[in-house]
């Protein structure tokens with residue numbers, strides 16, 4: 001069985017008032033958590049994270065360690081719900097544990113969320129190898145070729161994370177399975193170490209001090225010496241027995257001990273794909289979901305750690321800040337599905353839409369105006385010039401020639417005299433007709449009665465019916481002379 005020797009140290013540093021980091025050292029699981037969030041949120045988040053990790057890591061497998069990190073995430077989210085002062089708190093998590101793979105092989109697994117790091121100093125070698133990949137804005141820009149690692153190391157926005165525990169209901173941890181090799185030394189640390197101490201100097205300490213606890217304390221001392229502008233946490237894990245893996249490794253010539261790397265985005269996409277298949281749904285679109293190549297930020301939220309405290313005068317000039325990439329949507333499984341809130345929203349939406357449609361229809365059709373069509377006065381249904389997609393249509397023709405319109409009516413009729421109802425429009429036409437002199441020219445082909453005068457037998461049935469018939473029954477026009485005159489003289 002793989003065996004360990006370990007040490008740990010955590011320190012508030014030289015500037016901050018509170019240590020928001022927490023570390024975990026148990027029999028076969030180790031972790032560093034770097035909390036963030038105003039007031040006391042950060043220290044609570046990192047503590048809840050390491051406690052939840054230890055409590056929920058039972059079955060010694062890679063998936064179980066990933067699940068334990070998910071449980072830690074859920075525990076932070078739940079804790080924040082009950083205390084407004086803790087809202088928005090979060091933490092990084094970098095954990096190492098002994099696990100057993102599906103084939104029965106004993107392995108080490110490192111699970112990472114955020115920008116705390118796991119390094120490996122291989123037995124007999126001098127150089128540190130960074131295992132974990134930072135979930136930070138600058139690391140995303142490095143992957144995209146917009147920044148070099150050296151520029152990222154001093155970038156003013158290097159504290160912006162793209163993933164952290166406690167921010168969303170689900171989180172996407174990366175996992176790294178590695179062969180344990182006797183003599184290898186692993187280092188877990190928060191950014192308070194590697195932002196203050198060069199990696200080459202860290203390697204020197206790890207090579208020099210064989211006692212893991214002494215190495216941890218020396219690294220913390222160096223970080224404080226370098227400025228101590230952040231909290232500093234260090235865990236050193238030595239592989240003291242590898243159960244024969246050393247020989248296996250030589251046979252495999254596996255340079256970095258890496259058996260398997262699974263990015264959180266890939267794992268989430270695979271879970272969605274499996275769920276889709278299980279549900280019998282056609283297609284596997286989810287398998288090609290966002291971040292399937294594992295290179296994207298892979299989180300739905302950008303999290304900002306406590307601001308980076310500026311370095312001493314003369315420190316390397318930071319490159320210009322680059323706008324963070326847009327949030328990358330997480331796969332659908334990260335989002336809650338149909339809820340009563342969604343139903344209520346849809347209901348309201350449909351209701352508002354129906355009311356708006358009714359109002360538009362009413363506005364478009366429930367009004368009349370008197371205007372001109374083909375040089376003839378007519379009553380239109382609708383509004384002058386139309387309303388949205390409702391165009392006015394001729395409701396009644398009057399047989400009054402445009403040229404016969406009395407002067408006092410001409411301006412209104414020219415632009416369209418709006419009336420609230422058909423009856424009112426008919427009444428308006430009757431008043432107009434009353435103002436037409438008996439010598440007014442008739443419209444083409446039709447002889448109309450002189451307004452206010454004695455009707456003639458030339459009034460056509462259709463004209464009488466349109467203007468003076470049922471349309472005015474009971475309306476104001478019935479009291480007008482033109483109405484009574486014409487009606488009484490109808491044949």
Ligand code: MG
Nearest residue numbers: 034191192230
């Ligand atoms: Mg930190």
